Amino acid sequence: MPNSTEVAQQTVSENRTESNKTESKxxxxxxxxxxxxxxxxxLEIDNKKTLETRASTLIAFVGVILVLFINNFNLSVLDKIESRLLYAIIFILTLVIPLASFGTTLYNLFRVMDTRPYRRINLINKDLVSLSDLTEEEVALRFSRAYQEGLKENVTTNDQKKRNFKIGLYGLLITIVSVAIALAILNTVNYISK
Structure with a gap:
């Protein structure tokens, strides 16, 4: 007949086995x-890369439009206007609005290029010895929680980048239209004043 110590050890062993099965489940x-x-x-990291690539392409395109605008802008045409009110209106339409549009567009596209670091699992500060004592499923669950925390921040960052990209894209459309209108007005004033 087993003594009480053996029974206690067997009970503890059975409880550990049951506990491990429960923990495993x-x-x-x-x-x-x-x-x-x-x-x-x-996916979030891919979204970040895609947004930044698109933004950098649009920044280059905005730069080309800005150079073309500056090369074709002739401020001396405005000197031919005698009315101060008409001069002010044309000055605002041909210079201030396009430049403000350029500035807004570039500002938002550069915000997409913001180099804030993305959250990752920091294994340097983890106690790897205590993690090695856990089951594979428990470690996976702990890492899942760490990924979840980082993913929340990464999604928020990407959502802000998407909003900035959208504003930058609409700003680019407004820039193209305002530059076209500005150049058309300048050419019309130049043609009329001849």
């Missing part, structure tokens, strides 16, 4: 969660 989806979080994080 408790964290069964940990690997799936980690995999999903990793994929979502990768």
């Amino acid at each position: 408790k964290y069964q989806s940990g690997k799936l969660l980690l995999s999903t979080m990793q994929k979502e994080n990768d």
Whole structure:
């Protein structure tokens, strides 16, 4: 007949086995969660890269339009206008509005290019020894939580970049239209004053 110490050890051993089975069942989806979080994080990083690539292309395009505008802008045409009110209106339409549009567009596109770091899992500050004592599912769940925290910040950052990109894109359209109107007005004033 087993003594009380052996019974106690067997009971503790059975309880640990049951506890491990329960813990294993408790964290069964940990690997799936980690995999999903990793994929979502990768998608957010891809979104960031895509937005920044598009923004840099548009910045170059805005630069080309700005150079063309400056090369074709002839301020001496405005000297031919005698009315101060008409001079002020044409000056605002041909110079102030296009330059403000350029500034707004470039500001928002450069905000997309903001180099804020994206959150990642920081393994440097983790106690790897204590993590190694956990089951694979438990570690996966802990990393999933860490990914989730970082993913929240990354999504917020990307949403702000998307808003800035959208404003920059609309600003580019306004810039193109305002430059076209400005050049048309300048050419008309030059033609009339001849």
